[in-house]
Amino acid sequence: MTSLEQRRAAAVRHQRRAIELAAPLYVQACPGAGKTRVIVDRHLSSPRRPGRGRAVVSFTHVACDEVTRRCREAGLPQLAAFPNFVGTIDTFIWRYLVRPFLDFGRTWNRIDSWDRVNATVAVWDGEISHTLRLSDFQWSREPGADECQASLQFNTRNARAYRTLEKKNLLDAAARRAVDQRNKLALQGNLTGHEARIRALRSLLQRPADVASLVAGRFDEIVIDEAQDCSALDLAILAELRDVGIPLVFVCDPDQAIYEFRGAQPDRVRTFGESLGSRIDLAGNWRSSPAICALAATLRPASAARPMDDPVGPNHDEQAEILLIPVEKSNTTPPLAVFNDYADEKEIAAERRLVLAHAAAKLPTTTQSTAPAAPANRTARAGWAVRVAGSETAYATLRDTAYEILERAILCYWYTDADIENRTIAVACEQLGIDRSRLRHLAACMAAALPAPGEPPSTGWCTAANNYLRTAPPVPGMTRRDNRGSLRGSGSGATAKETKQDAASEPSVRTRARVIHQVKGEEEEAVLVIVPDDNRADVLVRGWLSGHHTGDIAESLRVLYVAATRAQRLLALALPSRHCDEIAKWLTARDVPAQIAAEIKDSNVVADTGSERRE
Structure with a gap:
């Protein structure tokens, strides 16, 4: 050997x-x-x-x-x-x-997202007009093709519009409208990575x-x-x-x-x-233990199978099995609590644990997470930006996006929409004679002055935000040009003081949570991956166990592969309970050590202050 x-x-x-x-x-x-x-x-x-x-x-x-x-x-x-x-x-x-190789004599505007120019497109469904952000469309173009293709991506901020347009068979029409708007903006010299x-x-x-x-x-x-x-x-x-x-x-x-x-x-x-x-x-x-390396090999398609990776690092002799956590609507103990108990047993610190899901909406609310994308509504975007700017875990580019949203909120409050529509912050500042460094300073001060709001921001928070905006003219001594730029809230009228107190009462150390696409290249000692119990779960499991990865399921399995391979010592999968026995037997037959958490819980776990603890 x-x-x-x-x-x-x-x-x-x-x-x-x-x-x-x-x-x-x-x-x-x-x-x-x-x-x-x-x-x-x-x-x-x-x-x-x-x-x-x-x-x-x-x-x-x-x-x-x-x-x-x-x-x-x-x-x-x-x-x-x-x-x-x-x-x-x-x-x-x-x-x-x-x-x-660009043409001289005109202005070219390089942007990393259509959100930088607040680009939107209106789509009429026969009854109402839906405003969609160009950044919600995925763009592709085959080499040699004359035209781009657009596809509206479903997310929380466009969910209602997406479902309506899908029901009325108008998604293709929305894509065509988006392509027309993209072409118009590109002709004006706006270049995203796709155009570049x-x-x-x-x-x-x-x-x-x-x-x-x-x-x-x-x-x-x-x-x-x-x-x-x-x-x-x-x-x-x-x-x-x-x-x-x-x-x-x-x-x-x-x-x-x-x-x-x-x-x-x-x-x-x-x-x-x-x-x-x-x-x-x-x-x-x-990086990973033998069990994690072995499980990763099972997630590769049969058409591209290869031997499991060789665990040669510090965790080469880690004995932890793959932990399968059954999930049912009747569960009294959430998967995160079960995961934390096993991580406690392994003496893995809370800051070395990571919870992952394909979508932010599937992450536990008790974890420390940051939504990866800003919502569409102007007020909700400002609230999101304040939360991101105050987060200790937001990465630099996300925080920069947050500050730009607050800069745009300041401009919208003081100017008309026509002054800044389809312009980057830099171009708007240049055309309006604004010192960009002052505007960024005002945005940073706004983020520091306001507490993190709820979702959606309350009326009380919006009042506090508008009070700040009133004191922050982009040009000292200027007069407000338009009264339509105020932030308008919904829900309760909780005051900023109350919101800040609620935020301060949260625990200082919580398990970190992320969308899987945010953590490529990262690693942690313990990882919990949440596989949601929806209509895709059954197809996902069938593709995994059969080795035949087709259609959208192929990418979903690669996403699961990326999530699983972030783990160093302990990997837990929260799965619909109906699949756990089958997966456990299938993994065991392939020499992948696996354990269903419920089997241990029934005999060895007792309740303790709302969570489970092994004895």
């Missing part, structure tokens, strides 16, 4: 090959394989010619910040600066494939020599991290760069492709990776 030391040595050898092998290169990395370390070590150790650098691109600011931090810790901060590039793929595409990709591919197809000269003259190679998130347009852009001789290092785990609704498809990702020639597989898992 191979010893742990030998297995670890093999994992390190594969990492070293991924660091040293010349591009083009395809690196397929399992969860916990240390791919960030590999990327950073490759960046630190590879020699480069004078005046040339390497581009390290990813899909999130968090991943880019991690590479930059490690360069600084190694005493080589220059590796995150010119002539190198460390940043998001959106910034890379804009800076090197779009901006140099279209222009980048056009530049590569029409001026390949110019693009190749610009990129190849600057970078010895381009490393693409989290490449499983590449859309069809991204892959088409990378294919053009590959074909003009730009060395690429393509690092991904296709099983973690959870943005298929944005056009990221695992089979296309695998095919592109294989086209690069050399391939390295990193299958040594330095």
Whole structure:
């Protein structure tokens, strides 16, 4: 039998090959394989010619910040600066494939979301008009197509409109209206990441020599991290760069492709990776226990099955079984309480526990969570922004979005809608003669001055917010232009003081909760994944146990895979009770240690102050 030391040595050898092998290169990395370390070590150790650098691109600011931090810790901060590039793929595409080839003599407005210009579209259903945000549509465009495709995504803020339009067979009509509005805004010079990709591919197809000269003259190679998130347009852009001789290092785990609704498809990702020639597989898992690695292998489709990842890290001898928590409407003890009791037994601190669900609405209300998207209503958006700005767990880009919403609330209060409609905050400030730094300061002060409101914000909170807005003119001494910009609440008239007292009475330490799409790249000692008991659960379980992942269920299973592989020591799945026995037997037959929580609870658990505790 191979010893742990030998297995670890093999994992390190594969990492070293991924660091040293010349591009083009395809690196397929399992969860916990240390791919960030590999990327950073490759960046630190590879020699480069004078005046040339390497581009390290990813899909999130968090991943880019991690590479930059490690360069600084190694005493080589220059590796995150010119002539190198460390940043998001959106910034890379804009800076090197779009901006140099834009027409001069007009203003171009680069935005990360249509929310930055408060873009909406009105859809008439025959009785009423529904106002939908362009950011609620998912945009796609096959390479070579003449027109974009839009699809309205169901969420809590557009739920009523979505259901009405779906019932009246008007979703396609709404999509066409959205495409028309998107085209109008794009012609005005507004470029989101989607529009930038279209222009980048056009530049590569029409001026390949110019693009190749610009990129190849600057970078010895381009490393693409989290490449499983590449859309069809991204892959088409990378294919053009590959074909003009730009060395690429393509690092991904296709099983973690959870943005298929944005056009990221695992089979296309695998095919592109294989086209690069050399391939390295990193299958040594330095994060998770044997049980978690074994369960993750069962979540891969039969068509792309591979042996379970090798647990070689500190948790290689963890004995915790996969915990299945049956969920029924009649449950007297919520899954979170059961999960916390087992985590207590393992002596896992509350701050090292994580609760995950596919949608924010499925997360327990007793956890510490932040809704990932702002609601549509102006007042509700302002309330959401205050909650996010005051959250200790909100990531930087989410907090920046919150401040922009408050900046827009200030402008709406003092100006007319026509003054700021379809404009970014920066453009509106420029056209209205406003000092942007002052406006951001006013927004930050607003967030600090107001307590976190309820959902929806109460009349009392809105009164407090309007009182603040009245004292915060964007231009000192100005007169308010429009009286329609006040925030208007609903529900109880609770005062700001009462709301703040309620917030202060909440426990200081609560289990962290997140939507699964928010935690890619993260890890925690204990993870609870909530599988909701809805009409999709039965299809999801059938796809999992059969290995045949088709349609939307394929992506849902990859989302479950991402959630499960965040766990280091303890993984719990809260499932509809009707499936627990079948799943437990199926896992056990495949040498995946699993335990149904109810079986232990019946004999070993007693009630204690509203929760369960093992003795």
